[in-house]
Amino acid sequence: MSSVVLQISCVAGLLGIAVLAIILSRAKTSTTIIYCATTAVSLVALFGSIRFLVGEAPNPSGLVLPVGLPWLGAHFRLDALASFFLVVVNLGGASASLYGLGYGHHDPAPHRVLPFFPAFLAGMNLVVLADDAFSYLLCWEFMSLASWALVMAHHRESGNAKAGYVYLVMASFGTLALLLAFGLLAGPTGDYGFAAIRAARHTPYVATLVLILMLLGAGSKAGLVPLHVWLPLAHPAAPSHVSALMSGVMTKVAIYGFIRVIFDLLGQPIWPASVVVLFLGGITAVMGILYALMEKDLKRLLAYSTIENIGVIFASLGLALAFQANGQKLAAALAFTAALFHVLNHSFFKSLLFFGAGAVLTATGERDMDKLGGLIHRMPFTSFVVLVGCVAISALPPFNGFVSEWLMFQAVLQSPELPQWALKIMVPAVGALLALAAALAAACFVKAFGVTFLGRPRSTAAETAHEVDRYSLSAMIILAALCLLAGILPGLVIDALAPITIDILGGRMPIQANEPWLSIAPIAESRSSYNGLLVMIFITLSASLSVFVIHRFASHAVRRGPAWGCGFSDPTPAAQYSAGSFAQPIRRVFGTLVFRARDHVDMPAPGDVRPARFRIELHDLVWEGIYLPIVGAVGFSSDRLNRLQFLTIRRYLSLVFATLVTLLLVLAIWS
Amino acid sequence: MVVISDIIVLGVQMLLVLLLAPLLTGFVRKIKARLVRRQGASVFQPYRDLLRLLRKEVVLAENTSWLFRVTPYVTFAAIWVAAALVPTFATGLLFNWTADLIAIVALLGSARFFLALAGMDVGTSFGGIGSSREVMIAALAEPAMLLVFFCIALVAGSTQLSTVANFMGSSYVGLRVSLGMAVIALIMVALAENARIPVDNPTTHLELTMVHEAMVLEYSGRHLAMIEFGAFLKLLLYISLIACVFLPWKIALFGTGPLAYAVGAGAYVVKLAAAGFFLALFETATAKMRVFRIPQFLGAALMLGLLGTLLLFVSRSF
Secondary structure (H helix, E strand, C coil): CCHHHHHHHHHHHHHHHHHHHHHCCCCCCHHHHHHHHHHHHHHHHHHHHHHHHHCCCCCCEEEEECCCCCCCCEEEEECHHHHHHHHHHHHHHHHHHHHHHHHHHHCCCHHHCCCHHHHHHHHHHHHHHECEHHHHHHHHHHHHHHHHHHHHHHCCCCCHHHHHHHHHHHHHHHHHHHHHHHHHHHCCCCCCEHHHHHHCCCCHHHHHHHHHHHHHHHHHHHCCCCCCCCHHHHHHHCCHHHHHHHHHHHHHHHHHHHHHHHHHHCCCCCHHHHHHHHHHHHHHHHHHHHHHHHCCEHHHHHHHHHHHHHHHHHHHHHHHHHHHHCCCHHHHHHHHHHHHHHHHHHHHHHHHHHHHHHHHHHHHCCCEHHHCCCHHHHCHHHHHHHHHHHHHHCCCCCCHHHHHHHHHHHHHCCHHHCCCHHHHHHHHHHHHHHHHHHHHHHHHHHHHHHHHHCCCCCCHHHHCCCCCCHHHHHHHHHHHHHHHHHHHCHHHHHHHHHHHHHHHHCCCCCCHHHCHHHCECCCCCCCCCECHHHHHHHHHHHHHHHHHHHHHHCCCCEEEECCCCCCCCCCCHHHCCCHHHHCHHHHHHHHHHHCCCEEEEECCCCCCCCCCEEEEECCCHHHHHHHHHHHHHHHHHHHHHHHHHHCCHHHHHHHHHHHHHHHHHHHHHHC | CHHHHHHHHHHHHHHHHHHHHHHHHHHHHHHHHHHCCCCCCCCCHHHHHHHHHHHCCEEEECCCCHHHHHHHHHHHHHHHHHHHHCCCCECCCCCHHHCCHHHHHHHHHHHHHHHHHHHHHCCCHHHHHHHHHHHHHHHHHHHHHHHHHHHHHHHHCCCCHHHHHHHHHCCCCCCCHHHHHHHHHHHHHHHHHCCCCCCCCCCCCCHHHCCHHHHCCCCCHHHHHHHHHHHHHHHHHHHHHHHHHHCCCCCECCCCHHHHHHHHHHHHHHHHHHHHHHHHHHHHHCCCCCHHHHHHHHHHHHHHHHHHHHHHHHHHHC
16 A cells, blocks of 8 residues: 555544544543544554655655545645654654543543544644645645634633634634635646646745745744734643644644745745744744743643744744755755754654643643642652653753754854855844743743642642543653653654655755764764763763762761741742742843833731732733734724614615616726 | 773863862862952862761751752763863863763753752742742853854854864964954853852852852752752863863863873863962952843843854955
8 A cells, every 4th residue: 555545544544533433422432432543543644654754765655536626636645744744743643642541531521522633633634645735725724623623622611712713713814824825826827736836937926925925824823923822822722632732733734834835835945035934933932932931821831832942943944944045955954954853852842741731730620830839749750751841842951852952053053154144144143042042941841840840739739639540641651752762862863854855955964874873963073963862871870970979978867857948937838939930030031021011019018917919910012012903903893884784775775876886987997 | 992092081081070170169269268368268178068068967858859859960960971071181082072062051951950940849939039040040141152152163163162172272263353252251151150250149148149059058968069069060161161162272182192181181270270260350359240130241241242243254254
């Protein structure tokens, strides 16, 4: 069976499971059956796509199904780029299904989740496989609607209805932009097949318009600032394993769309395009993580951190565009590999962290970090794997997040070779922004882990929490292991990505398997190299050595005592550092500019016994500056237009007459 | 044979940094004491402190978890590995290519990440205040540091420390304004990263004014010894880094034999002593700044790094 047929049959299997879920909706065992089935199908699809990607010389294979537009049919095609994104989608799908086996049993309304979950997975697979504009858009809408249904699964909880509405509006807006982009690409001949679009030559004018439309369409799905507003509302509203899929995988499908159109279909890029992408990427990275730092809801924090990672990926893609536009294949391949590597990494650790947040939610019923704390004592396994995820997402060695950031900085260091002055100056500045984002990410995840899992419990729910079930745990452990493996064996991943860069850019990074000791060297070893495996071994060895020496020669005595409170220990756990107080220094530094943050202190006069109050005022300037005016304008004009509904019949008739005359006049003047 | 001698050189380097680190801190303290006309403790006092701490029992706060007990070893190991990868007296050591400048700094980031978590583990306000301020300083220092590295990489064409040291040691670097700016920026960042005056005061005794010390307030006994040792090593590491990049004077090239290594080691000790002296002089002459003045201090470092990079571009094109 050819690879593309295998993938399409897996998609058919997923759609079949969705139908089965509707039939079984009220059965008690439905949760187990459905998640078992999706795990199995996702694993088959995963191994199929891995085999295709790392097998010798992945040849694109296509398939035309007689559905869709009658003269076009539905084209599907599997090439190296698609197979890589299928790996991301199906790995996320398999781990989310495995997690769902345990987590799904806590769902109050499983029949609102089960049919849409496999449909959502099928939709994401189909978008990646689609090979003509019509099927692409159709599958894109299918994916959006399925995920919207999952966002609305718990529609009675406060805020979820608004989240669903905002998501729907933004998704429709994004699809509209994509529709226009594909319309431009198809050109006057109107051939919607990707092969024809690729073969056609596009004028710079069309290319610029398509870039803008793709940034709007794919960018709104991926969460580029300022189109990100739906993301922190919708992702946390869904059940946690769906949040993991939406954050870790669906945003990547949007990035796939961007890469497919801008790098593959449009052909040779022009350098000003890279300036826009770089700028948006850098701003998105910093803004996303600053929003995350201000957040005290664990799942919303994770959603905002997704925005940061999307920014990092877009910045790398912008670098790749800049190098590609100047014909520097090696540097372009380096930046592009960094972007794809980060796509893979982010799908690992973001899924892991959302699973962890789901585990916390199951154990305590809380998402508010200020009501958690001390969970490391009660949920030892969960807290360990979440710690791995936090270290990985903070881009710290020897885990995987560091490798992709390191590759990206190596690409940034190539920028002096660029001939354009704008890029020469801009790339180091974006590099500094990305370094800032990485450091702020570390701060953010110290806060997320520290407030949630460390310290003393801040509520009874946190005090009485229990470890979660073994399915959830095993899904998290697998992802944590993958984070470590990708971090210490990055050469394997980079080599596996080489067919894609050859396909898309026509160049590749040096073969990493030839480097001694499994280290990676993007350009040459004398220039820069990194070896995650040795760093890991060195740290383990020196830590074990110091533990051995200390335990051999130092005192063994340990005593437990009360913590030092400077002479005044406050026994209430509320006196600990909370999410808001941890963010205070960074709020002081960046907040006044980015959020117009203000601290209001209400201190009673001496002798007054009423409690002192402290309030933080934050403004989401994107929401208030862009979206609220639009909402206001729409509301205003619909109020005005509303009058048209209450006219007398004579006025309606004269209105119709006037319209007719005007249109005829316009026609007459036009021609 | 070559491999064995390489391993010996590497082992010597790892032991050397371990042995010299407390001495450097003791030396800085001694000079500071002498500058304010105090007798000061012996330069060997840090060794005695470490041994004394090792003999003492550990008092753990009631709420602490395994993370709190693991952190001292993890941070120490990460800093030690980072210190062993910086060329001190010789370039081209066996594992120098394991990590470049960026990776070495990221290793220190890992150490800081765990220390900040340990500060949060106790569940008191002091740990939290220390952790939150420490991560703020790190967040501001990191972009500045990247721009400095950018500037260095632009001149030397590499981020690999051995290559950089070899290049900077060669005659055709000359004096460059950009490198001057980069070295000032890197020193400012190093002061912040090592919790030295004017950013933080390593000898303060008031909990609310400390950053780094507040974070590790609950540590005692052997755990505190490891953390103190890590801090000594980190100071040595940054001085080695600055010396190796900007002053690779007499640093032994790869495979030049024992005599060159001995000369390199001698020169290294001299460099450490000089850096320690200037550090003490600077710390005595300045006062600690308020916490929320630090962004301006590190912002200046960032701007110096950026200016250095831009100047390089300009000077190249004309």
